[in-house]
Amino acid sequence: MEQVVEEEKAIEHQGERVTTFGVSDSNEHELFGVCAVGLDGKTCCGSNDRVRFPLESTSKALTLALALEDVGHDEFFRHIGQEPRGDAFNSAAAIEEGIHGIPSNPMINAGAIATTAMIHGQNGTERFARILDFVRRLADNDSIDYNHTMYEEEDKDLNRGLFYIMRSHGVLQGREEDKLTPYFKQTSIEMNCVDLARIAAVFANYGRDLKSGKQLISERTVQTVLTLMFTTGMYQASGQYALEVGMPSKSGISGCIMAVAPGRMGLATIGPALDDSGNSIAGVRILKKLAQRWQLGVFSRT
Amino acid sequence: MEQVVEEEKAIEHQGERVTTFGVSDSNEHELFGVCAVGLDGKTCCGSNDRVRFPLESTSKALTLALALEDVGHDEFFRHIGQEPRGDAFNSAAAIEEGIHGIPSNPMINAGAIATTAMIHGQNGTERFARILDFVRRLADNDSIDYNHTMYEEEDKDLNRGLFYIMRSHGVLQGREEDKLTPYFKQTSIEMNCVDLARIAAVFANYGRDLKSGKQLISERTVQTVLTLMFTTGMYQASGQYALEVGMPSKSGISGCIMAVAPGRMGLATIGPALDDSGNSIAGVRILKKLAQRWQLGVFSRT
Amino acid sequence: MEQVVEEEKAIEHQGERVTTFGVSDSNEHELFGVCAVGLDGKTCCGSNDRVRFPLESTSKALTLALALEDVGHDEFFRHIGQEPRGDAFNSAAAIEEGIHGIPSNPMINAGAIATTAMIHGQNGTERFARILDFVRRLADNDSIDYNHTMYEEEDKDLNRGLFYIMRSHGVLQGREEDKLTPYFKQTSIEMNCVDLARIAAVFANYGRDLKSGKQLISERTVQTVLTLMFTTGMYQASGQYALEVGMPSKSGISGCIMAVAPGRMGLATIGPALDDSGNSIAGVRILKKLAQRWQLGVFSRT
Amino acid sequence: MEQVVEEEKAIEHQGERVTTFGVSDSNEHELFGVCAVGLDGKTCCGSNDRVRFPLESTSKALTLALALEDVGHDEFFRHIGQEPRGDAFNSAAAIEEGIHGIPSNPMINAGAIATTAMIHGQNGTERFARILDFVRRLADNDSIDYNHTMYEEEDKDLNRGLFYIMRSHGVLQGREEDKLTPYFKQTSIEMNCVDLARIAAVFANYGRDLKSGKQLISERTVQTVLTLMFTTGMYQASGQYALEVGMPSKSGISGCIMAVAPGRMGLATIGPALDDSGNSIAGVRILKKLAQRWQLGVFSRT
Structure with missing residues (x-):
């Protein structure tokens, strides 16, 4: 993950449309963050995983x-x-x-x-x-x-x-x-990548709490949310993203993305430079690389 | 005019969608009205010209x-x-x-x-x-x-x-x-057909007061308003109305219509039964008859 | 008319989008033409009234x-x-x-x-x-x-x-x-401005031949055509043109415009530089000037 | 499966819109068919699995x-x-x-x-x-x-x-x-449910032939096709079907549906009565039941 993150940080800083919409960390060079949380709660983060952003x-x-x-x-x-x-x-x-x-x-x-x-x-x-x-x-x-x-x-x-x-x-x-x-x-609810990846992991765990195993969201509701994230979660680029990344995801114009690999892990990224559809340029790119490396797409052979 | 009015009153009372949207006269049989005002101020009314309605x-x-x-x-x-x-x-x-x-x-x-x-x-x-x-x-x-x-x-x-x-x-x-x-x-401004026909007559008179000749609205503004009434004044039936009646007109869902025959006269009708486009059924019909009888259409040979 | 034409010729030659779509005259400097034909058949032309163009x-x-x-x-x-x-x-x-x-x-x-x-x-x-x-x-x-x-x-x-x-x-x-x-x-039918202005004059004459007075088109048909020219004749700029020029008109992408002043005259222009709506830049401009000068708009006081 | 099929056959015969668009079997009572093919090639069919239909x-x-x-x-x-x-x-x-x-x-x-x-x-x-x-x-x-x-x-x-x-x-x-x-x-290509379910099984097998294991379609192409089937395969009811059935599927107006449960099995149904979106009423219903019974939805916990 480290290498992927480093590449993306380099790219992010050249992004033509670096906005810092509501992101509270003032140091522009540290705005990029990514985090993955497994179903066992194991957390793997890269870059600035502590920057706070509104969910939008x-x-x-x-x-x-x-x-x-x-x-x-x-x-x-x-x-x-x-x-x-x-x-x-x-x-x-x-x-x-x-x-x-x-x-x-x-x-x-x-x-x-x-x-x-x-x-x-x-x-x-x-x-x-x-x-x-x-x-x-x-x-x-x-x-x-x-x-x-x-x-x-x-x-x-x-x-x-x-x-x-x-x-x-x-x-x-x-x-x-x-x-x-x-x-x-x-x-306007604010959190960082670790928080958001943990939330994604609950969805990846079919609604059950990672520690207690308690059903926080019913399985049917999880399926419905993941389905709608998959078909419409990335604004007008939802179709392209489903083909290129293949994880049910939801983005916000603060530059955050929450992505779910059911049965595997939850992921979250923050990177304020947005593409024309309003999705984080760095976020989409890193999630695409991780999806390919770890076979996280819904229709990937596992 | 009398004969045309009588025909229309008969038709109106069979209208499938008689609504009385905001028309203050409670006597349903007396809801239909029509009035024409010439540039000399001469007024010719038929049926109930005193029923009051909101302009909408x-x-x-x-x-x-x-x-x-x-x-x-x-x-x-x-x-x-x-x-x-x-x-x-x-x-x-x-x-x-x-x-x-x-x-x-x-x-x-x-x-x-x-x-x-x-x-x-x-x-x-x-x-x-x-x-x-x-x-x-x-x-x-x-x-x-x-x-x-x-x-x-x-x-x-x-x-x-x-x-x-x-x-x-x-x-x-x-x-x-x-x-x-x-x-x-x-x-919500309320008036009756005589009032509305007088207003229409000012437009027909290119913006000048009927009595004093004073310019109440500039000629250019009158031309602009009449043009937009002609192309878009009758909701989604504006094109059909322009072909069938041919006078710049504006309708309201209270069932009123204001119609202008430039250089000739102003007209107003009230009749609460509306067609699918939201225009008064009786109003459109009587204005069509009057336009044909008196050659009031914009592109009629005079 | 001469002065108006000269102004427009000067403007035309600076037109940013001079196309010569199907206009057979090779001399670019002579592509602009205008012609007016009265109900008595009297013809008044300016610039190159002999250039031929397809009607489109x-x-x-x-x-x-x-x-x-x-x-x-x-x-x-x-x-x-x-x-x-x-x-x-x-x-x-x-x-x-x-x-x-x-x-x-x-x-x-x-x-x-x-x-x-x-x-x-x-x-x-x-x-x-x-x-x-x-x-x-x-x-x-x-x-x-x-x-x-x-x-x-x-x-x-x-x-x-x-x-x-x-x-x-x-x-x-x-x-x-x-x-x-x-x-x-x-x-692909080809003609010049004199031909097209004569046709416009027949519409201006409510369908009757200028010489014989014979009804070539019925009055009702003339009214219908003029109404549709007024509301939809100038592509997606029909509304703006109706307000600025005010004559029922029809344009073609060869740069020609046919305009009708009912009861007054027929007009035609050719000028291949087109605006974003596909209407002749010079044509619209000269018709606007003539309409103002001669009070040719449908809702002008005459 | 037998029981589910029997229920659906009963329902199908009461379908308000039984069309037989291009289905060659003349016996209306035998038009309904369903078939599932596992990755091992094991085939399980119900009702009339031999009726032939065009793919549309x-x-x-x-x-x-x-x-x-x-x-x-x-x-x-x-x-x-x-x-x-x-x-x-x-x-x-x-x-x-x-x-x-x-x-x-x-x-x-x-x-x-x-x-x-x-x-x-x-x-x-x-x-x-x-x-x-x-x-x-x-x-x-x-x-x-x-x-x-x-x-x-x-x-x-x-x-x-x-x-x-x-x-x-x-x-x-x-x-x-x-x-x-x-x-x-x-x-116009014709086949029966067994053929179509076998094709679906190749997609479920990530493009490999069921017997030889030979890659007939590349994995990336399979992922792309399944993604587009999931988001747009069921006409204007694609979103609803994704929520209710949850398998990447494609329907035709002959009443057939091909459905894929990646890593599990391929399915096919035929049933000519169509709903307002053009999808087989019986087909959607039986696939929904099988998806629930066998946990075949993309976002089901397996």
Whole structure:
């Protein structure tokens, strides 16, 4: 792994679009990180595995799991579609083209907003508390929190627009502070690569805690989340990524990627330079190399 | 005119989709009305010309005129498109497909919201006061007001969603109460067919007051509004209506239609049964008959 | 007119995209031409009014008139839509989005192909003979013919594709040589600005021959053609052109434009440099100036 | 398996949309068939495993494999996309929306036509001979042939249209008989469930012959085909099917489905009643049951 990491660090620093969207470490040369966690909890990290970043869209995979556990598959898919459609993550059209006005899938913003709105909770505070608690449990790290400054300063207009258009179509109900606010907070949840790789490892372990073996997420929910990560997890490059890397993955515009090799390991990368689809250039490249070296692709012969 | 009106009243009462969206007269049998006002102010009405109705989308033509007068053509069309595109009136996609995220034209909801936001005024109250004043001047009727109950009770979610999505794209700026509230109030402005036909007659008179001859709207603005009414004024049936009736017109889902025969007369109809495109069934039919009888179409030989 | 023409010639020669698509005159400096023909037949030309060019898409307005005369409005609009939708001229999607798979209007390629297929004739030869005869009669010039070399050499794949997709949807029937070949020939019909302005003048004269007063096209057909030229005649810039020039017009990628001022005159321009929408840069500019100078716009006060 | 089959046969005979598109067995009660072939070649069939059917769209997965082997991944994906987009199988719009006019993926008709056109061969006869030979080798059955009558009688207009539109965009070159004719023949190739399940088993065996272990398809090509089957193999229900069944599969409108459980077995079903997405009702249902019973889904814990 060391050699792969060194190559990628060199490449990353030449990336034409190095953004540092919400990544709190100020030292640009240390922004790249990668971590793998086996089902036995064994952790192997490279480069700066301590840099902290907000989850952004990567959080969509986690709230999808929680919402499915809360309301069940049947109820969930009455409000949100399951088809990969190549919609831009911020598409409002994706609401209108869907059957009965529902968003095409839970990985675009509209679908993810509707997903969070379904999570149980009396109000926005309780709803987000349950999300944060769920994330902490998966990462086995109680110190995880959301970045308050980032949450406060984020431009909320687009997602607010999607929220009201969906409410007008009856896809969701309730007040902005109860249903939409938790979504903004979940995207601001901060962690490092070790945390995120541990979460990925729980998915790789079919939902069971790595230490206790306790079922934190049901197997069916894990299968559903992995399937949707595989078909729509990497924005409009999901198809290409499935062919080149082949692991169910979810990326965020902070430059993080969470990747799952079922029955094998969980992986996480951070690298802020993004390609045209919004995925981390270094992250995709290192995951591709590791997938080839370790035969991690879903359809690889093992 | 009497005979045409009688035929249409008979048809109207058999309309399969008689809605009474916001029309305040409770007597269903008296809901149909039509009025024509010549450039000399001579008024010819049929059926119930006193039934009051909210302008709804018909108000878009009037605020378009005011915004053009306020900010000028160049500034206006930097924010809003001018192409007929067959978008549904409530399309959010129409924002995304446009060049630089601008709505395709001022006759769909998104475009009309952005239009109202451009009208001069320190805040929402002043902005709407100027709109109401403008409408009263065109109709020569100071008693015109908006329906407060309707305004209060209207479902605002869809248009609120469009507002925030456009604000996220930088199409408009400012607070909801300053920029969007006046839009909701303008669609609730109530009048009867005589008022609306008088407004249409001012457009037919190239913007000059019927009595004083004073230029209430500049000729260029009148030409722009009439052109956009002709190409996009009747929702997704604008093309068919242009062929069958041939007058620049604007309809609202309250069942009203305002039609202009430049250099000849202004017309208005109310009839709450709507066709699949959201246009008044009786209104379209009577305007078609009158256009044929009196050679009112834009491309008719006169 | 002379002054306007001189200005435009100067501009034209600086045009960034001077193409000479099918224009037979080799002297690039003499490619610009303009002509106006009054209802009395009086002709006023500027610059090179003798340069010959193929009609290309401008032919769509003429075959539309002939097809409407042949099969009647009701039958015609059972197969072809009437809505401006901003489709690209070569859109195949425009077939699929339409109701029942019909093309959105007769001014896009798919619609124009279906239009020509409806024109009466036992086979392709007879069908095109009737088209050519119709064009000669309108221009009052029996020497008009199609450019055989251009017809032979044209890339036919896209339109052939549209033909077969429409045939699969049942929009049209019959063999390629009977129904599609006449379309390719019609777009290759060559004339000069004087011819095209005379044709425009017949439309301006509501279908009557300028000399004999004989009705060459019915008034209703003229109204329909002018309406569709106004809403969809200038490709994806139809809305902007309607606002800036305001005359029903049809352009072709050879750089010609035919414009009609009903009850006033017919106009034609040629100027091969095209803008991004495929319309002649010089042509649009000179027509805009003439429209303003002579108050030729549909909604101008006269 | 027997019990599952019996349940499905009962359901099938009540199917509301029993079509017998190209299925040669006349006895309607015997149209349902299912077969599973293990990596050791052990075959387990239920119901009528001898009914013959044309492959239709299921052939797309096989020619995709051959084209990838012939021209390599890089060359292949220069002409055809790799993104699931929910396009209808017959979409022409899917050509226009793609980057550089290329079809969105090889599983829609346009993409499959371009795929077949890339397969090596001097002309159409040789190209199809190579396809047939490849299919026979995979199924280990030299008697497989295409249904000549079906090929002759098929309506070819839509695919011919797609062919010419793609040729106009430069996506493919060459004559219809060389490049398109083989596509029509491949969709008419007939076999039974045992043949198709054997082919699926070769994919499940990562491309190696079940008896000899010889690599008939490279591992990388197998991974690519399985990935695209998983994301886009079941028309517009691909996402739903991935969640409910979870095996890479390809269906055809003859009612057949080929499904692959990598490292486990190949499966095939035939059942002519189709759902709204064009997939076999009984086939989807029985594959779902078998997937659950035998843990065959890609993301199932094994």
